[in-house]
Amino acid sequence: MPPPASQAHISVRDLTMAYGDFVIQRELTFDIARGEIFVIMGGSGCGKSTLLRHMLGLLAPAAGDIYYSGHSFSGASAEEQETMRRRWGISYQTGGMFSAMTLAENVALPLQLYTSYNTAEIADVVAYKLALVGLGGYQEYYPAEISGGMLKRAALARAIALDPEILFFDEPSAGLDPISSRLLDDLIMELQQSTGATVVMVTHELASIFAIATNAVYLDANSRTMIDYGNPVDLRDHSKQAVVRQFLTRGESTDTNSEQSQRQGHE
Amino acid sequence: MSDSNASFKLVHEDDQHTVLMLSGAWVQGSQVQDFAALSKELHAGAHTALLVDGTALDEWDSTLMAFMLQCYNYCSEEGIDFDTRALPAGAQKLLTLATAVAPHKQTESPQEHWLAALSPSRLAGQAGDVIMESLAFTGAVTIAMGRLVTGKSNTRFEDFRHFCYQAGPSALGIISLTSVLVGMILAYLGAVQLQQFGAEVYVANLVTIGVLREMGVLMTAVVMAGRTGAAYAAQLGTMQTNEEIDAITTLGISPIEFLVIPRMLALVVAMPLLTLYADILGIVGGGIVAGGMGISPLQYISQTEQALAVHHLAVGLIKSVVFAVLIAVAGCRAGINAGRSSAAVGQAATEAVVTAVVYLIVADAGLNILFQAIKF
Numbered sequence: 001m002p003p004p005a006s007q008a009h010i011s012v013r014d015l016t017m018a019y020g021d022f023v024i025q026r027e028l029t030f031d032i033a034r035g036e037i038f039v040i041m042g043g044s045g046c047g048k049s050t051l052l053r054h055m056l057g058l059l060a061p062a063a064g065d066i067y068y069s070g071h072s073f074s075g076a077s078a079e080e081q082e083t084m085r086r087r088w089g090i091s092y093q094t095g096g097m098f099s100a101m102t103l104a105e106n107v108a109l110p111l112q113l114y115t116s117y118n119t120a121e122i123a124d125v126v127a128y129k130l131a132l133v134g135l136g137g138y139q140e141y142y143p144a145e146i147s148g149g150m151l152k153r154a155a156l157a158r159a160i161a162l163d164p165e166i167l168f169f170d171e172p173s174a175g176l177d178p179i180s181s182r183l184l185d186d187l188i189m190e191l192q193q194s195t196g197a198t199v200v201m202v203t204h205e206l207a208s209i210f211a212i213a214t215n216a217v218y219l220d221a222n223s224r225t226m227i228d229y230g231n232p233v234d235l236r237d238h239s240k241q242a243v244v245r246q247f248l249t250r251g252e253s254t255d256t257n258s259e260q261s262q263r264q265g266h267e
Numbered sequence: 268m269s270d271s272n273a274s275f276k277l278v279h280e281d282d283q284h285t286v287l288m289l290s291g292a293w294v295q296g297s298q299v300q301d302f303a304a305l306s307k308e309l310h311a312g313a314h315t316a317l318l319v320d321g322t323a324l325d326e327w328d329s330t331l332m333a334f335m336l337q338c339y340n341y342c343s344e345e346g347i348d349f350d351t352r353a354l355p356a357g358a359q360k361l362l363t364l365a366t367a368v369a370p371h372k373q374t375e376s377p378q379e380h381w382l383a384a385l386s387p388s389r390l391a392g393q394a395g396d397v398i399m400e401s402l403a404f405t406g407a408v409t410i411a412m413g414r415l416v417t418g419k420s421n422t423r424f425e426d427f428r429h430f431c432y433q434a435g436p437s438a439l440g441i442i443s444l445t446s447v448l449v450g451m452i453l454a455y456l457g458a459v460q461l462q463q464f465g466a467e468v469y470v471a472n473l474v475t476i477g478v479l480r481e482m483g484v485l486m487t488a489v490v491m492a493g494r495t496g497a498a499y500a501a502q503l504g505t506m507q508t509n510e511e512i513d514a515i516t517t518l519g520i521s522p523i524e525f526l527v528i529p530r531m532l533a534l535v536v537a538m539p540l541l542t543l544y545a546d547i548l549g550i551v552g553g554g555i556v557a558g559g560m561g562i563s564p565l566q567y568i569s570q571t572e573q574a575l576a577v578h579h580l581a582v583g584l585i586k587s588v589v590f591a592v593l594i595a596v597a598g599c600r601a602g603i604n605a606g607r608s609s610a611a612v613g614q615a616a617t618e619a620v621v622t623a624v625v626y627l628i629v630a631d632a633g634l635n636i637l638f639q640a641i642k643f
Contacts (some may be wrong), residue, residue, distance in 0.1 A: 099608040099609050099610050100609075100610045115295050115296075116295060116296045117330075120301070121299070121330070121333070124302070124333035124334070124336075124337060125329050125330070125333045127333065127336065128329060128332050128333040128336045128365060129329070131336055131365040131366065131368075131370065132361065132364055134367065134368035135368075135371070136365075136368065136369075136370035137370035137371030137372060138371050142608075143608070144606070144607065144608045144611075163328050163329055187364070190360065190364050191364070193360065194357045194358075194361045194364065195357070195361075196357075
């Protein structure tokens with residue numbers, strides 16, 4: 001197993017994911033540099049979300065390991081894992097907002113648990129976090145009372161409550177209209193730029209992938225491993241794998257697309 | 268974390284321009300002065316422009332940003348020009364992001380006293396709503412039953428067997444326990460009183476009549492309300508959350524026919540059988556206590572035989588059918604009318620049990636008066 005690259009923020013090494021005997025993906029090895037917006041892509045059922053759940057430590061790898069800033073995650077004790085997790089912000093596919101709590105209480109929960117802020121300071125920070133995602137003034141609303149797009153942004157507000165170093169997103173724009181999805185992308189990008197956090201997201205929204213991703217890995221469902229890695233625009237134009245080019249062009253790419261890619265290259 | 272504390276200072280450059288000098292470490296855990304202190308100071312002087320100077324800032328995080336947002340909101344309210352040029356670039360960007368959307372003004376709902384929820388008129392209104400809803404639901408169920416009888420109903424009988432199993436055999440364990448204990452309690456209660464007259468042997472009559480007419484069926488119903496009624500509410504509530512009920516409705520199927528009727532019929536079939544079972548075990552439970560009080564098993568059995576009459580048994584069984592319908596109505600109504608969140612499903616289950624128990628007791632009282640009147 002090659003040692004994790006020293007400058008990488010997250011290093012996945014020889015990771016094999018399996019449910020019992022059923023292997024989902026094998027021998028995944030890639031690095032995510034600090035400050036990147038990294039996309040895990042692939043067709044439905046290829047194990048994207050499973051990979052994310054492994055990275056979050058919700059599932060244990062069948063083989064291999066994941067390193068955060070050079071520290072093994074599965075080799076760490078439960079307490080060390082807890083400490084590592086505290087520097088992450090996670091936004092789940094359906095938001096994962098606690099439905100019995102108001103938005104303010106949702107965002108305040110991690111602050112109450114893990115910071116030394118007093119009640120008044122927490123209220124100020126919550127107001128700021130909600131304002132960041134464009135939900136200023138929605139403190140007293142319950143998750144059931146706001147729209148899907150607002151719910152995703154509220155989940156983002158909770159994810160960034162502790163000023164995380166890594167932000168994980170599972171299908172952030174799933175179920176959103178194009179405008180809301182674009183706004184969410186912009187928000188993620190601007191937050192990334194101003195906080196310098198590393199962003200890892202699972203998505204197959206091509207528009208978002210091209211708009212914000214700096215690097216990506218493609219998981220193939222047939223060969224059950226990663227078949228390409230790199231900048232998504234690069235992959236679309238120059239990937240050696242026809243599947244990846246097809247994925248990134250919604251199946252419109254043919255094998256004789258060299259002309260098109262040349263044109264793109266000259267632009 | 269730096270040991271120097273976060274602080275700010277207002278410097279008046281001239282009449283109108285003021286500089287807010289920030290210094291120290293504005294991070295979580297450092298001592299930050301309240302924004303109220305600044306707003307008081309700002310309020311005292313007439314300012315038209317406020318420049319934030321962050322050059323002396325050590326390190327910063329959301330603590331600073333929360334403070335800046337308050338400054339921004341205050342300044343925009345007071346019409347003060349808020350200038351952030353001298354802040355670190357990251358902080359400027361974050362502040363722009365945070366102020367891109369104007370804060371939502373919540374439509375003020377008048378704050379009400381916490382005891383207001385207990386006001387009799389409101390409670391009566393709520394109870395009225397529940398009763399009206401239940402009546403409407405019962406009406407819909409009656410119509411669905413009519414369609415079932417005339418063979419026009421879309422009821423799925425594949426589910427029916429499964430519900431019967433859930434409501435019947437899988438409840439036997441808990442029913443055994445409660446009914447034996449209830450029989451024993453009745454026997455104790457009676458024996459202590461009857462002993463004073465030397466009439467212990469009549470414990471058998473008391474237990475038999477008490478269990479058959481009243482306690483057997485009532486305890487079974489209460490257990491089933493907690494067990495099956497709550498389960499129905501949770502199942503249908505989850506279906507409401509998953510949009511399954513919408514899907515059923517838009518397929519042109521009445522959710523009442525499709526979901527409620529099989530559940531209700533299963534309970535109507537299971538309850539009399541469970542009641543019969545509970546009656547037998549209740550009498551056995553009474554016998555155990557009677558045995559402990561010196562009544563021989565033979566005596567107990569012969570006394571029980573004397574007390575046993577078909578009409579006592581019938582009263583219990585009639586009640587069991589009525590109770591089954593009430594439990595199913597309470598459970599299914601709470602489930603179908605549930606809201607669309609996980610909290611609402613829990614609420615529906617609670618409501619199902621509470622309304623079912625209230626219905627049971629009211630119906631039991633009513634039926635007893637009726638049977639008394641017709642001397643049944």
